[in-house]
Amino acid sequence: MHTPAPRSGILAGGNWIVDHVKCIDAWPDQDALASIQSESWCNGGSPYNILKDLVRLGATFPVEAVGLVGDDADGTRIISDCSRHNIDVTQLHLTARAPTSYSDVMTDIGTGRRTFFHQRGANALLGLEHFDFTKTRARLFHLGYLLLLDRLDALDPANENRPLAVEVFRRARAAGLRTSLDCVSARSDRFRTVIGPVLPEIDILFINDVESEHLTGIALRKGNRLQPDSVRRAAAALLAMGVRKWVIIHFPEGACAMGADQQVIWQPSLRVPSTDIRGSSGAGDAFAAGVLHRLHEDASISGALLLGVSAAASCLYHATSSEGVLSAAQCLALSERLGFRAIP
Secondary structure: OOOOOOOOOEEEEEOOEEEEEEEEOOOOOOOOOOOEEEEEEEEEOHHHHHHHHHHHHOOOOOEEEEEEEEOOHHHHHHHHHHHHOOOEEEEEEEEOOOOOEEEEEEEEOOOOOEEEEEEOHHHHHOOHHHOOHHHOOOOEEEEEEEOOOHHHHOEEHHHOOEEOHHHHHHHHHHOOOEEEEEEOOOOOOOHHHHHHHHHHHOOEEEEEHHHHHHHHOOOOEEOOEEOHHHHHHHHHHHHHOOOOOEEEEEEOOEEEEEEOOOOEEEEEOEOOOHHHOOOOOOHHHHHHHHHHHHHHOOOOHHHHHHHHHHHHHHHOOOOOOOOOOOOHHHHHHHHHHHOEOOOO
16 A cells, blocks of 8 residues: 655745835835835745745745746746745645735834735635645645735635635645645724634734734734733633644734643743844745744744744845845854844
8 A cells, every 4th residue: 555755845835926125215204205225026925935044944845835926027927936946836826816916115214113014916806716735645735815806805605705715725724734824914994804714724823913913903002012911811812713833923023822721831032233224125034934843843943933033134134025034044044143132
């Protein structure tokens, strides 16, 4: 009897975006002027960023893409870029019905903070038919970002008015893949109706402090000060909503992971000098890439969080989403050199 080879690799899908990064001298008031100091083209969106970050971290396992891009110059450029980085594009589909999605990313060079102006484009058409889990031997499936994927976010009357994304994750799990999810920090009242029903199909949930509050109703800060007890309560609430293995809440000060057994692990972020920060675009995805890199290898959650915050810190040294990300060894060396911030 033939025994299939063990699963290996990460399949990442969702938003495939071209980021037009513009570094500006300061964020202007309404009707005022800001000067663009520099601009560049780079990868954007959860799967594109994470897969390129995994390559830069030095992943030795397969990395695979699933999604939808426009049959245009940007779409061709994405596919060529993936091929150069040995990212399997078998399930990265083309459509003539919409342009490749893009974001104008305005990065304030004084603060490193960024603002996104987003064109949904082809991502709005991504549907269940674009995911074929029989074509992959990946071990883990990651999707991002819900709340920015129109068809997958849409409530399905044939499925108890749950979002179509539920069925995507069910099929992934039925095929033997572990599942991972990231959502977007949108100002939306749809967190509970779109994200909530998906959680019982999710093994690993990545969520930031703002998104966590939208989903649980638990504020993680008093003023600007993080409240660790509130972080723990929010993580426990998300597990109670169905997350199967790990809730990972991340915030500027670091990250907190809570497991299904209620184990809690804290990891402070690195002390990156503000003068060295060139932009924060892609830092959250770099964090997720570092965590997934280690979890794919069955490393401890503490080791996964350490690589996650280290990869995120390295990302800050470049204005684009991935070009600052170092190898895993270099990321960990960076953490030893810079040290860690304090979590209250």
